[in-house]
Amino acid sequence: MKNTLRVERAIKDITQADLAEKIGVSRQTINTIESNKYVPSTVLALKIARVFGKPVEQIFSLEEGD
Template sequence: MTNTLRVERAIKHITQQQLAEAIGVSRQTINAIESGKYVPSTLLALKISEVFGKTVNEIFILEENDK
């Protein structure tokens, strides 16, 4: 799975720390998600999508080998 989290943050001028505080996780968690080292839970993905006003599918994209 890939994601556009880094791009979405840049568009909104939000740091990893600010996003982390907004959704109740650590900055390291945001970094791990952006790096593809951690796949967020459904709840976390929904919270992230809410911050950016986008659907989960617009931020998190399944790759061919995920299907």
């Protein structure tokens, strides 16, 4: 799964720590999601999408092998 989290954060000028605080996770969790080392739960993906005011599909997408 790939994501546009880093781009979305840059557009809104939100740090990893800011986003983490808004959704109740650690900054390291945001970092691992951005690095594609961790796939967020459905609930976490929905919380992230809500922060950016976008559908989940605009932030997270499946890759060929997923």
